[in-house]
Structures are given as C-alpha cells and as structure tokens.
Amino acid sequence: MKLIKIISFACITLLSSNIFAKTNEAARLFSRAAEFSQVKISPGGDYLSAISQKDDKAMLLILNAKTKQPVHVVFFPGNAQVGRYEWVNDERVVLQKVYLKGWSNQPQYFGELIAVNADGSDSTYLFGYKGAEQQTGSRVKKTNTAIRATATILDPLPDNKRFMLVQALPWGGGGSNTAENTQKVYRVDVYKGSRKKIASSPIPYANFLNDHEGNVRFVSGTKDHVNSTLFYRDNNEWVDTAKLNLNLDAIAPIAFSNEKDSLYVTASESGGTRGVYLLNIKTGDKQLVSRDKVVDPSNLWINKTSKKLYAVEYENGYPTYEFVDSKDPSAVYIKQLLAALPGHQIHIVSQTNNAKKMIIKAFNDRNPGHYYLFDADAIKLEYLVSKKKWIDPEKMAEIKPIHFTSRDGVEIHGYLTLPNGVEAKELPLVVNPHGGPHGPRDWWGFDSQSQLIASQGAAVLQVNFRGSGGYGINFENAGHQKWGTEIQYDIIDATKHVIEQGIVDKERICIVGGSFGGYSAIQSATIEPDLFKCAIGFAGVYDLPLMFNEGDVQGRRAGKRYLKEVLGEDEKLLESMSPTHNVGKLKANIMLVHGGEDERAPIEQLEALEEALEKHHYPYKKLLMDDEGHGFYDDENKAKYYSEMLSFLKTNLKL
Template sequence: MGKDGESVMKRLLQSLFLLAALAAQMALAGPERLPVGDFFKDPEFTSVSLSPTGEYITVSVPQGDRTVLAAFKVDGMKLVGKWDYGAKRHIERVFWVNDERFLMFVSRKLGRFDFRVGTPDVYASNVDGTQRADMPNLGFYQIVDVTWDDPRTILVQRSIDSAFLSKYDVYDGRVTTVATAPLRFGNFIVNAKGEPRYVVGQDEKNNLITMRRDGDAWIQVHRDEMGGDRRVPLGFDGGDESKVVFEVSRGGKPATVVLVNPETGEETPLSRNPNVEPGGFLQSSGDNPELLAIRYFDGLPSYDFVKKDHPESKVYAGLINAFPDRSVSFAGISKDGRLVLLRTFSDRDPGSYFLFDRKTNQAKYLLSAMSWIDPEKMASMQPFSFKARDGRTIHGYITLPPDSDGGPLPMILHPHGGPHGPRDMWGFNPEVQFLANRGYAVLQVNFRGSGGYGSEFERAGYRNWGTAMIDDMTDAVDWAIARGIADKDRICTYGASYGGYAALQSVVRNPDKYRCTIGYVGVYSLPLMFKDGDIPDSESGRNYLERVLPVDLAEQQRQSPAFNVDRIRIPVMLVHGGKDERVPMSQYRLLKKNLEQAGRPPEVTVVEDKEGHGFYDYDNQVELYTAMEAFLDKHIGGKSN
C-alpha cells in the first residue's frame, strides 16, 4: 500500500474512531434532547364540537392567556366565524342548542393549573357569527336537555332552597319555570317529551335524595346518607320510561351501571369495573338515544359495549379497531347518525380529530393538537398496580425514556394536583414527556384520595394529605426500586399545586430517600389555607377545607412542610406566580423564610410576578423548564442521562 493509500486508511480509521466515540457519547447522553419549547407550546386546539347537522365544527384555540373559538364549514374547512372574549378568558366548552346556534361557556382562569374562577359567563351565537348575545344568569343554571321541536329554548335547572326546572330562551334569555322540587342542588331527569320524571338532590342534612314524579307530586324512592351508598338515575334507555339507567354504588366502591324497571323494581346489571368509576357513556344518535357502551379509565382507556348488536355499536367498535395503537374517544354524532366526530390519541401522541362518514365509510382527517410532536421520539406510559403497606391496592403509571433498557434509572416522583377528584390517566402529558426525554423515569401515583376509584377510596385521603397519601407515594417508589426501574440513589420529587405540597412533604416524611425536590405553586402550610387564597373566600371552599384537612392546628402543622424544615436537608427548587390566587405567594414566602432561617435556603427560586397558578407565558415556561432541567441534571443526572 502506498503512502496515499496509508493516508486514506489512516483518515478512515480516525473517522471510524470519532464516529464510535460520538456513538458512545450519544449512548451515554440518552435520548435526543428535543427543544424545551416543543413540549410547552400551546396546542393548536383543546376541543372540537360537531354541529347537529354535521355541517360545521367549532374549534377552541388557546392563545397564551386566553382561549378563542373558531367555527369552520367541514367541507373545505372554511372559516366562518371567530370569537375572543379577552385576556384570562377561556371559551372552555360549546353546547349546540339547535342546528345553527350554540352556547359558549367562558371562564376566568388565573393560571395553567387553576380551576375555573367563579361562575362562567355564557354567550350565544349563530355559527356564522350573527345574532351574538349575552345570556344573562345562564352560568348559574345547568343544561338538562335540548328541545329540538322548539329551537328557541332549552331545558335548564337551578337550585336555591328548592330545585327549579325551566325553559330558557337562547335568543333573548327569558326564563319560564316548568317544575320545582323540594331539594337543594337538584338534578332533573326528563323523558322524551321534556317532562320531569326524576330529581336527585340533597336535603338539609346533605343526604342524597332521589325522587320520582307521580302526577303533580314528588315521591322519595331512595335516600343515601352523606358519604354512604349511592343510587342515582342517569336517564331513560331509548326514551323508554320502563328502562331507567342507574349508577349504583355500595360501600363506597366504584359504581355499577344497572337498568331498572321502576314499576316492577326489576334490576338488570349492565356494566361494572372493579377498580374505577364509569368514565363516560356512549349513546346512539336520534331523539331517543340508547346506551351503547360505558367508558372506563382503568390503566388503559377501554369501552364496555352493552349493546354489541346495535348498528352504531358496530360502527364505534370498528373505529376503535381501526386505530389499534391509539385510544379513540367520540366527540359527537350528527342527528341523522351519518357523521361521527372522533379523536385518536395515545401516551406518545397528543391527538388528532377525524370525521367519519358512515355513508362513504371514510374517515376524513381534520386537525392535530401538536403537529410538531413526533410520536416515535416520545416515551411509553405503562400502567401498574401494587399493594401499599396496609394492603390497599394502588394504581399508577411509569414512563421510561424512549431508549431505556429498563433501568435502574434516575427517577422523578411526580404527584398530581387536586388532590381529591383529579387523578393521573393514560395519555400524552407534556411534563412527563419532557422529563422522560431528558433521561428520567417518571412515576405517577393515584394515591388514596384521588378521584375515579370510588368514594371510599377518595375519602380515605381526607385529613391524611401529609400521612397516608404520602405513604402511598413512598410505597410506589419502593416498588420501582425493587423492580430495578429506579436507582435508589438518584430519585427526586416534583409536583405542582397539591403535587408541589406532596413533593416537599415526601421529603419531610422520608428525608433520606430523595436527592432533591421541586415545588411548583405548591401549598406548604395547611393552616394558611384557611386564611389566604380564594378557597376560603366561598362557603363551599371553607366546607371543603373543613372536610379534607386535619381539624387540630398542631396536626395541620405536623403535615406542613413549612413547619418541618429541619427534615428538609436536600436541595430545593421553588416556583411560584406572583398573582396566584389559588395558592398565594404567602405559601412560598413562609417556606422560603423558614428554610433560610434553618440555614438551608432554596437552591433555585423562580418567581414570575405576572403569572398565576401555573405559568401561561411561553417564554416563562421555557425558562422554568430549562432551569428545572439544569437542577435535576446537577443532582441526579449522570451517564445514564
């Protein structure tokens, strides 16, 4: 071989060596680190609704501090109308009241993790933007039914000392009372003619009462003591008054769906999941819809079809089978049953909408929520369950980095907010995907107190925010360690709202288990919850606090991170919004002050003066999660990250 050949071979070997070194570096670095902003851009839409004729769709579009609405003609996706009600105002849902007119429920929210503040304002409009109107006081009502034979009105209900069923004019806002019932917070069930047949509400002792209409009188048919069994009518199956669909829960367990004949008392079980409550119902089209299926969110979403031979059941089941690697939810069906609006999504895919035409047997793609996300680069979210230390079954999800061989990995315990009512579910979660993309396993736990597992499971968390609920999370961490998923020496906690509380309280309760902790708009003092923020401003908020938090002040302090900073001996990152009304800055300031006085100030603080309960501004989010990434990498990152 000549010198030129030797030179070429030498350069080739050097190139191969460099490529091998680069490959080794990439293997150590974990998955390709995608831009932070890719995970936290506003989705292109948050919800889609189908008009009764199937001719139009409305699309809610988040734009920073607001959510606007756009209406399109499906044929050609031509824009026909747009609605924007200003800063911090979010068009959260649309309700069609006739073939051309819909209601918009506009809420005020002060932060990304905030609940709705106050009663929503309601506006009406034709789909082409004409005849726009403010619907006075409609936010105080609940919609019971649409009166298709009278396109001017809908049936609504409202409770003060008694329950009122009324007709509401969707053009001028006039209200005409149809019936009353001697219950508070009453919910009416009407027949196919819009006539009241059942009402469910509370008496003065907060017992749950079900009454049936008998002529002009109401007859009590069931009474549930507060927190006891539940027996609630949902509606008539196919408009047949001899077939009433009930949810029945005994002993606080997840409800069974049953069919009841009110004349004979005959009861036929239709569907039950042993772990979770019904999570939705699938009905047929037409004026008298039949119950076709019940949806459950037990691990992976699923449907239990109770009328498998119904033609529309076969359509729905076929569409579910057409997307085997996705979950399918049905967002609407035209009155004639021809057009079906469906959404497909997965743990790795934020979701897309399609319109299926039963006549042509074709599904038309409409739009995607986050078209820039490549599902192939996202992480898989796997359900799991285990026995807690007291024998109770706890469910959750574990997400591993896309290129992981299974562990042991640095891991983030990521508790959800709420805590009562919300729960973690299978689907695309930007925060979880961001953390997994950075090489971390992410552990989500539906600890006792979470919603969706029956009232007894939720009540088991009452007054135990900082004890039994935290122990469930700890036991889940131990489960992940025992299975070789988590590196026991590289575990941190991170959460927002109640999750921020749990992230810090987990460290208080187990000071040697974690290497760092991040609290985002978190509660750190339970006593302060009775004084500051918007929760104690209302009677319902005060009742909630009295029901779920410890009664004794000393116990409240024992379950508060701010009063136990001597046990927090690891690096802390705190994040808060200066305009947070749900969890005000007083919570952040108290914990920060007490940590400083103990000689262990937070290592990183991120405070945005103009943000609320969770950051909305895109640049602020990018800065926050960039800082979070650096903080986690410093304390539990490394070769496997």
Template sequence: MPAHLAFVARAAGAFLLTLVLAFPAFGQGAAPPVEAFFANPLLDDATLSPSGRYLAAISGAPGRRDVLVVVDLVENKAKAVAAYSEVDVLQFQWVNDERLIYNVSDKQVGPGGYQLASGLYAVNRDGGGMRQLASRRGVEFVSEGGSRLDRRILPWHTFMLPQRGPQDANTVYVTSPELDDYNVVRTVNLLRLDTVTGQVQTVQRPGPVDEWLLDNAGEPRLTTRSEGGKTSIHYRDPASSKWRLLAQFSTWQGSPGAFTPVGFGADGTLYVRAYEGEDTASLHTLDLATGKVNPKPLVVTPGYDFDGALVDRRGKVLGASVETDAPAIVWFDKEMQAVQQGIDKLLPGTVNLISVASRADAPWVLVRSFSDVRPVSYNLYQPSTGKLNPVGSSLDGIDPAKMGRQDPVRYKARDGREIPALLTLPPGGAAKNLPLVVLVHGGPFVRGNHWGWDPQTQFLASRGYAVLEPDFRGSTGYGMGHYRAGWKQWGLAMQDDIADGARWAIAQGTADPKRICIAGASYGGYAALMGLVKDPNLYKCAINWAGVTDINLLYDGHWSFDSDLGEEWKLHGMPVLVGDQVKDAAQLKATSPIHQAARITQPLLLAYGAVDRRVPLYHGNQFRDAVSRHNKQVEWVVYQDEGHGWTRPQNRFDFWKRVESFLGRHIGSSAAR
C-alpha cells in the same frame, strides 16, 4: 402539509393553514422544545351539530386568538363565526343545527378563575345573528350591533350547562347562581334562554339546588343538593312537572342505597353509579317509583370503579364510556359496536373514542384518538362508506418516536396494599438506573392517573427522566376500600405509599437511588414537601407548585385572602376525610410542612399564583419564610396573574423551563454523582 390536516385544509382553505405552521421541524435527535408541550391547543372541543352535517371547533395558532370555526361537511366549506382581536373563544355549544352559543376569555392573561364572568353570546353557523346574552365582567362586549334598548343582558354569573339541551328550537338551558353579599352561592337557578330574543324563563326548583340533570330529550329532570352533610336528590315527574324527593344519603361517608346519577334513557330510565354492597362501583338503573337501585349491574369494570357517562343520541342510549387501564366505550348497540371495530382497524395503536350527533340519521360520527405517545387528534368517520377523514390535531410538533412509553403498573405498599401507578420511561436508550421523578397528583381524593399523552409526563420523559405517578390510597377509581384507606392519612400512610413506589422503582432497577426527585401541585405539592420531611434519604430534591403547606390554613384562611373551599366541605367533609382540627390537632401539626420546615434541607423549587383561591399565596409565603431560615437552596417564583395552575402559555413555558433547569442540576445530566 401533514396528512392529518388535509381534510380541514381542504374545507377551511387558508384560514386553518396556520395549524400546519405552528412549530418547526426538530433536528435529528433533538427533544421538542417546551413550547411544543405546553402551548394552547391548536384544535379543541370539536363537536358535531345535531344533524351531523356541521362540525364546530375552537381553532388556535401561535400569534392569534382562539376562534370558533364551523365546517360544512357536505360542501367542504369552513367559516370563522366568532373571532376577535382582544379575546379568545373559550367554550361553545350547539343550540340547534343553525345556531351556537359561546363564551370568551383573554387567554393571554391569567386571572385565576378565568372562566368566571366570561360572558355568553349566540351566533348563527354562518356568522350572522350575533347577540350578547350575558355580561362579561360587567362590561358589554363591543363586537355586536343593535341598540342597548332592544337587548336583554343577563348578569355575569350566567353559564352554559354542559349537557345536550333540546336542540329543536332557539332555546337552551343555562345556570345562574344566586349569590350572597360575599359571592357565596346559595342556590343555582336553571333558566330557559331564547338565544335570539334574549327572553328567559326560570325553571321551578324543589328548593336550594347545587346541580341540574337534563333527560334524554334535553329537559330538566333531576336536581342534587348537598347540605348539612347530606345529599338530597329530587325528581321532576314528566306528567305533572312536580318535584319529589327521590333519595337522601350521607354526602361524604356514603350509606346503603347511595348513588350518583349518570343520565337518562329515552324511555325515562335513570342510570346511576352505585356500589350495591361491592367494593367497586358499577353502572345500574334506578327504580324511580321506589328510589332504590336495581341490584343487577349493566356495566361492571373489575378492579375499577365505573366512572363514565352515557353515549346517547336523541331517543336511544348507545353505550357508556368507561376507564380501566385506559378509556374505552362499552357499546349496548350492535351497530355502534361494528362502527367501533371498523374505526379501530383504520386507526390501530390509539384509543378511539366515538361521539355521535343527536339525530339518528347523522351521516358522520366524530372520533377522538390518542395514545400514550400521541396527543389528541380528531377524525370523521362515515359508517355508510367506511371512510375516515382526518380533521386535525390538538398539538403539532410532537413526534411519537420521541415520546416515552407509558405502562400501568402495580406495586405493594409496606402494609400489603396494592398501589396502582403509571410508569413512563424516556424514549429509546437504557431503561435502567435512570433519574426518577415521582409525580404526585392533586386532589387528593380523585383518580389522578389517566393513561394517554400528558404534557407534564412526556416533557419530563423527553428530558431523560423516568416518571412514576402513583394512585396512592385515598385516590378514587379503584374501589371503596382504596379510597377509605386514605382518610385522615395526609402525610402518613398516603405518604408512605408514594415512598414505597420510589423504592419499588429502585428494586426494579429502573431508578438510580441517588437521583430521585418528588414533585406535584396542590395536594401533590404538599406531598412533595412531606416527602422531604419523612424520607430525607430517599429524595434528593422537591418541586411544589400551588401546594398546600398546612392543613389548618385550609380551614382558617388568612386575613388577607380567603380560600374558595366551601363551608360544606370544611364543616362536614374535611373533618372526616382529612382531619378534625380539635380531635386531630397533634396529627395536623406533625404533618404540617410549615411546622416541620426545619427538617427540610434538600433543594426546593416553589411556585405559586398570586390570585389562587384554592391554595392562596399565604401558604407559599409562610412556608418559604419558615424553610429559608434553615435552607439556602430554595428557588421561589410567584406568577402575579395566575390562580390554581398556570393558564398563560408564557407562564407555563417559564415554569417548565425552571423545572428543566432545576432537575438538571440536582438529578439530571448536570448533577454531581
């Protein structure tokens, strides 16, 4: 048995032994199969109970459904508290030390928004006291007892709030959107739900709400609402329980004094993310009396925007998570800093992110470890003894020696702007004159690249490809200047940044100039197509999955299927960040893959989900019809039950086998030189 599963195996007995048997050993020198990269996790969402005595996690294995497991860390006993033959446990939270809530989904189908209508259930940590709290797609779940009359079932649009609640009773806070006749969200209500009786109380809100923020005690304290291009933040006074407007500013363009709430300290201090006249955002506190950001930052990440969360327990903020070249935690608490140092000595070569239970006397902390060549694994650490106990790994069958090393790099775009990127090289062998895949992130106004083991990147590297992942202008996380430089630059300077990265890799001697393919999903799929339009001599081929093929289609939709992009974004965000349909009409046509399809003659692999509501199938259909008139090298696949990405493992396996074959023929070992 692998050592990393020893602790869980001792605790759970035969139940979790399936984790060990997930994948067979590989032959000497053989690359891991596609299933090793794209299977569902074997262990996911491990979380300590409020006291720290119990550990809950979602456990999976080939051939069975994902189940919710609770381990008693004192007695070394484990129990599956929610396990079904027809559905998988999707997410869970601790209500208190004795009770959990969870929802379910059928992960063997891919309905698109599979987290919607996933139901809501509660169960004791020993598997008793199970109760259905919210309906699942309008159907009551069969695995519960009791008569229909003694139960209150909330509507399907009832969701867990991904924040730590009070954890001192049987109640939790859940959200329940109010929907209009077209299922468009008008406002989001917050409900205090008793997980034993099913009784609910609706929290008074200051008006329409998009998001709620709980304080350190797990009580509602802040709301945000974006409407008419402005974001309003309301604060609930703990003494009077009355709401008041705390701040208001432009949603998309920002304004002086703008901030993003991060979390509350035990004393009621509000921590926020703000720029305060600098190019990069930092962690600050906010004066709740004036609504103004305190100018002195608490955490600064030079060259990067602060974009983390508070690490806290009940009564104290211990630190804050950050991400620069790699994720880390900045500790305010000296004892936790010492704990981190002790863990890092025991687990060298990995990023070790610590999560804590809500009570200060908890005996354990949970450690989530990973690196560029190692998938996530979980360990328990006992500060009083300095002992580390392995819990389990998210994936089995991944040999770090057969993974590619990943390095953060920077290169210059043609106008001198510095572009951050990740470069992953194949394991072992030569690092020069390699076939290159330029992998473009979606969004595009997000941080695309995060150092650490990634199945897509490592799958490509294991097949002999160098992988370059640029955070082109418009990507967030690198300062306001880098972000704003990408506004209205779809297919223009953003596209040039990507091409300049490929040319940089050629100049470095890393990439073979005759064997470069561009690939991506969503916006990345759009960039892959525009790469063939703008730089036909640079890219030999392209792969687009779930990709935008025309910006106007994002605005206008189609008679057969509408996009889920909100009207607020279409009215106030897209005209500023992407392009105005009237003022920028000529630009949108010039940067439309559909309108430029006749210029694309290189081999293409196109893949779409039939129930995608972000980039509906008509994007793919219209582009396929347009490009196929001039290009006979188009491969096309539609996954009928998928949305914006592939949720079914079988579809992931199928798609990446297609990618492997496609690349092999055009830039890989089978390609003509």
C-alpha cells in the same frame, strides 16, 4: 375500514422535529397549548367548527363541511375571548364569552352566553348580567332582561330549533358561598334570549338529567363534597330517593331506559367501586348492569340520538369498553374504529342528529389526539386536524400501567413513563404525585410534563395513592385524615417498588408535584429525606391548619365541612403532617413555584413555608408568577416554569 386521503382544514406551522436539542426549546414545545380543541360538527352536518388561537386568544372557527373552507370566525375584540360552545340547531351556535383580566392570566367567566348563526348573522346576547342594555358600538343584539347568574348549557336540544336548556347558578349569598346557591334550569329561546324557569335544584352542586323533550326529571348534588343525594321529579315536586332504602351511595343519574319509571345511575354499594345500575324509582328495584372490581367508570357513553346508554368505559391500567348495548349503532362504530386505528383510544365527541356523521378523537399515551370525520354510510374516516401537530408520536415516551402492594397490604396502581429508545434500567426518576387528593386520579394518555421530563432521559412515576378518586368510595375515604402519612407512604412505596425492579437508579430520584402534589413533594421529602435528591412544590399547601383560615375552600360552607371530614380538627396532628413544621427533617434541594393570584392554595401557604425555611437557614429556589392562579395558564409562563424545572432536575439528577 378504508381511510381516505388526509385533509387538514387549517394551516399549521410545524416546529422543528429535533425537540430534544435544548432545554428552552423542549420547554416551549411541551408548554404550548392545543392549537385545536372542541372540534364539532353541526346537527345537520353542513358545518365543522373548532376552537383555535389568534393573537393568544381563543376564537371559534366555522367551516363548510364539504369544502373545509372558512364560513365565519367568532373573535371578540379587547380582552374577551370564546369559551365553550354548543351547536343548538343546524345553523346556530351558542358560546360562552370569557375575559382575560389584568390581575390573572386565567380566563374569567361571568355567565354570559352569546348566539350567532354559522354565517355570522343574527348575533344575540342570550343570557347574562348585561341583559337588554345596548352597549355603544356593539353589533350584538340584546333582547332579554339581565340576570345575575353563571350559565352553562345543560342541553342544546338540537332537535328543537328554537330552544335550549340552560343551567344557572344565581349570584349572591356571600362570597364563595355563591357556589352553594340553588341552581335553576331555564328554557331559553336561542334567537331572542327570552327564558322561562322550569326547575330549581333542592340541593347544591346540582347535576340535572332531562329527557328528550327537555323535561328535567332527576337531579343529584352534595352538601359536603363527600356524600351525594339523588332526587326525582313527581308532580312537579322533588322526591328524595333516600326514602326508597336503596342501600346505594354516591348515586348520580346518567341516562333513561326503555322501562317506565326506570333510569341508569352510577352508584356504590358498601363503599366499593361505583357501578352502573338500572333503578326503578317507583318500586326501588335495582339491577347491576356493569361494574369493575378495581375502578369506577371513567366515561359513560350515551347515544346522542336516543339518549340511551350503550357503553361504559373503565381504566384499570389501559382504557377498555364494556358494551351495555352491543347492537347500538354507536357501539358498532366504536368497535370498527378501534380496529381501524390500532393502538388508539376512540371517543365520539360530536355527531349529527341522524348519527350519520361523527367527529372522532383518537389518542394514546404518545399522541395528544387526532380528530377525524367519520361517515357512517360510506364507512370512511377522514383526517381533519391534530390537537398538537408539532408533537411527533414516534419520538414520544411510552406510559405503562403498574401496580404493587403497599407496606400495609393495599393494592396501589399507577403509571410509569419510560424514555423513548432508552433501556429501562437504572434510570433517573421523577416522582409526580397528582393533585386533589380526593376525586382526581392519574390516567393513561398523553401528559405534557411527563413527556417533557422523559425527553431528557428520566422516567416519571405517577401514583394513584389511597385517597385518589376512581377506585371506589372506601379507597378514597382511606385517605381521609391521612394526607401526611398513609398517602405519602403509598408514594414512597411506589418509588421503592420501581427501584426494586431495577428500573430506577436509587441515587437519582426527585419528586415534583402541583397543588396537593406540591404538598406531597415536600412532605414525602421530609418523611424520606435520603430518598429524594430534590423536591419541587408547585402551587402547594404546606401548612394544613392554615387551610381552615385561608383560600377558597374554607370560604364555602361545604368547603368547611369537607376540610373537617378529610383533614380532621386535631391541630397537633395537622402540624405533624405539615412541611412548615418539619423543615428540620429536609435534606433535598427545594424549589417552590407559585401563582400570586392563587385562591385554592393562596400565597400565604408559600410564605409560611418560606418563613420556616429561612428560620432554619435552609436554601431554596423560588419562581413566583404574580398574575397566575392555581396552575399556570399562559404559554410563556408555563414555558418559563418548564425551563426552570428542567434546569433544576438536570442539576440534581445529573441528566
């Protein structure tokens, strides 16, 4: 495949290539948000589009695909900005309108969808609580009734120039329990906003699957965030597949097949890893199509034109593809692109209706991502733009998959980031447990925090401990009610493993984590007080019994069921696994970072640990951002945290 001349469709100011000069400079570099994201091509191929930044707010750029010249920019005045968006036909986009509110730096989405033509004409308020009321001074038409619901685009139906499908979560029901309301699907006119309800989910947290004509035929959901159920549509009624005795768990619909009454689903047998099955909903027959013995699918690739499954992506270490239909044009293209861009993973992120032109994202552990325009007829790849062009991949660190056997014989996987140009021997180490703990996992790819730390000469260890998602139901469930014990033992055993390999200096180790990782940082430091020189807890939960009384998890019915399942109700056991009740065991230097508007790990969690530390006269460093939530959104706030974190690590690790 021949690569043509590089063309960039936007001016980017490059930062200094000397990225490792100072702590503050490095912190600013790696905290900076992507300059371009959501790069797409219109269904007819006439326009390119992307989200970029202006005055620290997200805007939508629309460009002529041939000339790369701007056609229109969507930029809201005041505190509004553009969220996610979709092309709904050759000339029209629908976008979320989100708001930056004074109490939080996190954009707030209230369910409003706005449509506009590529040239900026015919802007219409399609869906939201403001409905038909006309705002003074607004140029956005409102031709529909108000609806108190949060909308997401289920399917833009790009072949249908008039309509799209919208999935809506109705408001009401009492506080955070709104999330458990029955979700609806509406057929919405993309010009007028008129709508017709075509389906309602029989189960909360719905995941709908519609066919090419826009008929909603399948839905899965959950009542406890642990177990899920699949329903299919029969004579306008939902039928629970539990009646089929499939002996499958965690069933979720993904794509249709060529066989009548059959579809592809992901599911697990006997608690093992999830696989892809071809399921007949009339006979109950099932056929295993693809499954990895170690990991669940990381991505499922559907041909946007035919809506058929052509590849399953797995990530047991490095990402790999299994091609279910190797003759599918998209499968052929991906194979060619992988050969054309060696060392990169390839994702098709957008394409025209005829699949002749595609937006390709190429990325790896050193490269946050380059976007290309691929012309299938000409077999040409044209560079468009980079997510973070100021990052020089040649100066970034390598991320290597690792695996080891834990103290009780369980195989555990993870990743080790090694500083660029430094021998992997007797290195200082920062252990970085991920959040969750159930559901998320760490992946191979560019990680800003890991690269920042590695730029200062330290290695970074990420561990997919038991309880992590992506390794099968049994592996995830093995972490239930083991938050402060077996999960932490896996993190500690991983640390000892890299010490035994001679990679790490056992006298220079710190642990840093966010959310559940923040809990793990402090909890692991209480279990192995002589192993870690310092521990940084970011947005952590530190008192497990308190989770049943504070925060947004316990506020939902499903959340309470989830907590009872994954934590249990033995208060003495929970206290034994809580850093607030074990600060007397600490020896590490402690830094605590929190957002004042954090609802997931509310400020009461930080205050509980502070009170315990002060009662023991234990010194600690604190960074509090009043207007941030569960994780820092603002670039300046992230840069401040990164700078403080690096200073703390440098002091303790003697970097």
